[in-house]
Amino acid sequence: MKKFILYFIVLISFNAIAQEKYIPSKENLEARKWFEEARFGLFIHWGVYSVLGDGEWVMNNQDISIKEYEKLPSFFNPTAFNAKEWVMMAKDAGMKYITITSRHHDGFSMFDSNATDYTIVKKSPYKKDILKLLAEECHKEGIKLFFYYSQLDWYRDDYFPRGRTGNGIEGRKEGKWENYISFMKAQLTELLTNYGEIGGIWFDGQWDQHEWDGKRFGKLNADFKLDEVYSLIHRLQPKALIGSNHHLAPNPGEDFQMFEKDLPGKGTKNFATSSDAIGNLPLEVCETINGSWGFNLKDRKHKSKKELIQYLVKAAGYGSNLLLNVGPMPNGKIQEEHIKSLKEIGVWLSKNGQTIYKTKKGPIETSDEITSTIRGNKIYIHLMNSNRESYFIPNFTFKIKRAIYFGTNSKVTYSNTKSGLTLSVNKENRNDIDTIIEIDVF
Numbered sequence: 001m002k003k004f005i006l007y008f009i010v011l012i013s014f015n016a017i018a019q020e021k022y023i024p025s026k027e028n029l030e031a032r033k034w035f036e037e038a039r040f041g042l043f044i045h046w047g048v049y050s051v052l053g054d055g056e057w058v059m060n061n062q063d064i065s066i067k068e069y070e071k072l073p074s075f076f077n078p079t080a081f082n083a084k085e086w087v088m089m090a091k092d093a094g095m096k097y098i099t100i101t102s103r104h105h106d107g108f109s110m111f112d113s114n115a116t117d118y119t120i121v122k123k124s125p126y127k128k129d130i131l132k133l134l135a136e137e138c139h140k141e142g143i144k145l146f147f148y149y150s151q152l153d154w155y156r157d158d159y160f161p162r163g164r165t166g167n168g169i170e171g172r173k174e175g176k177w178e179n180y181i182s183f184m185k186a187q188l189t190e191l192l193t194n195y196g197e198i199g200g201i202w203f204d205g206q207w208d209q210h211e212w213d214g215k216r217f218g219k220l221n222a223d224f225k226l227d228e229v230y231s232l233i234h235r236l237q238p239k240a241l242i243g244s245n246h247h248l249a250p251n252p253g254e255d256f257q258m259f260e261k262d263l264p265g266k267g268t269k270n271f272a273t274s275s276d277a278i279g280n281l282p283l284e285v286c287e288t289i290n291g292s293w294g295f296n297l298k299d300r301k302h303k304s305k306k307e308l309i310q311y312l313v314k315a316a317g318y319g320s321n322l323l324l325n326v327g328p329m330p331n332g333k334i335q336e337e338h339i340k341s342l343k344e345i346g347v348w349l350s351k352n353g354q355t356i357y358k359t360k361k362g363p364i365e366t367s368d369e370i371t372s373t374i375r376g377n378k379i380y381i382h383l384m385n386s387n388r389e390s391y392f393i394p395n396f397t398f399k400i401k402r403a404i405y406f407g408t409n410s411k412v413t414y415s416n417t418k419s420g421l422t423l424s425v426n427k428e429n430r431n432d433i434d435t436i437i438e439i440d441v442f
Contacts, residue, residue, distance in 0.1 A: 025234070031240070032255055032282050034144075035097075039312075040096060041095050041284075041323045042099070045148075047110060051075045065169060069155070079331065094353060098143055102149050105205060114190065115183055148204060149187070149191070160177060160180070163208030181224070206224060207271070226253060243256045257284070259286070260286055263320070289338050302337050303341070305341065355382070360373065362381070363397075363398070370391060378439065383435040384435075393420050399416075
């Protein structure tokens with residue numbers, strides 16, 4: 001027993017050192033820069049759960065047994081799926097990349113895999129590799145493709161020890177954790193070798209094995225072998241970026257940091273990443289168009305054009321990308337309301353994208369009424385309350401060369417003193433969604 005404990009301590013120490021020594025390659029750093037400048041992507045949550053129209057957590061929420069859930073793939077025949085339409089929808093919306101669920105918590109793989117028979121190709125009447133079709137179109141249109149991959153699995157016996165979720169699902173048996181790690185490595189190898197160049201891997205589910213007191217994540221009860229898994233990914237595709245939705249400070253080997261339904265450090269969710277856990281990696285916020293990730297027939301919480309555009313603007317003001325989600329229907333179509341929203345954002349970005357793409361976090365602290373982005377010697381101040389006539393921005397230390405309403409030659413009335421900057425916004429130039437002030441600075 002003592003020898004085992006000593007071996008375990010040595011192994012953990014070795015893994016920690018290996019991760020601490022991670023140095024991103026030149027290709028990886030270039031990919032990070034591209035990602036940070038992209039600012040807008042499409043999230044797609046799609047799987048056999050869409051058949052039930054009750055979100056992607058339906059297996060857990062309704063405690064559907066393994067035997068019962070295994071019937072769903074036979075009903076999943078998305079003959080209306082059109083990869084080209086999806087990619088062009090994203091492109092027309094001004095999105096630069098797509099992240100799609102290759103395997104969610106229910107354990108069903110949306111791609112052809114030799115590591116399991118529980119796939120769309122082998123178990124559904126559709127029998128086509130969704131990811132292959134989507135990858136081909138993404139490569140044609142210059143849209144980068146990322147794969148969401150769940151580390152949590154409510155289906156496989158070898159996801160054991162079990163975590164905090166899925167414990168009401170009948171038919172789950174005990175297995176060996178090391179077999180589960182080998183299975184994940186095998187699938188990740190397939191995803192990184194069979195679909196051409198991909199943007200990266202978007203991990204989710206590590207939180208399931210963390211102890212949780214309702215406020216913060218604690219001790220991890222299972223070892224996901226992150227050093228081995230991350231090394232595998234970077235070895236197979238050095239440009240591929242790794243992110244993990246674990247709600248904690250970034251681990252060595254991760255290339256971007258994500259925030260679920262919460263602006264970085266804002267802390268509106270009980271699982272939100274604390275502000276002191278935000279690293280110096282590129283940032284990404286993921287959010288839904290309505291209230292659900294996967295298709296939910298009764299979801300009526302559709303966000304307005306104003307809400308969605310302002311969220312994109314605020315994300316950029318935090319120096320973050322926005323990954324905006326759609327949950328396709330079981331027939332392969334995307335809801336008309338979602339298509340409409342994406343078109344509206346695309347029209348707005350076609351006019352105002354210069355203030356979002358390739359920008360960095362601006363000098364003004366973001367609120368619901370104001371934020372800013374910066375690009376070179378231009379500061380873009382985004383004013384999101386169309387009823388306000390003036391704004392005072394304290395501690396604005398830049399020397400102003402010119403201030404105009406973006407997209408016009410109309411000058412902005414302002415006063416720049418030691419105490420700060422005061423902007424007077426005339427009614428004629430105010431925009432209901434976002435009044436953008438372009439400031440050239442010395």
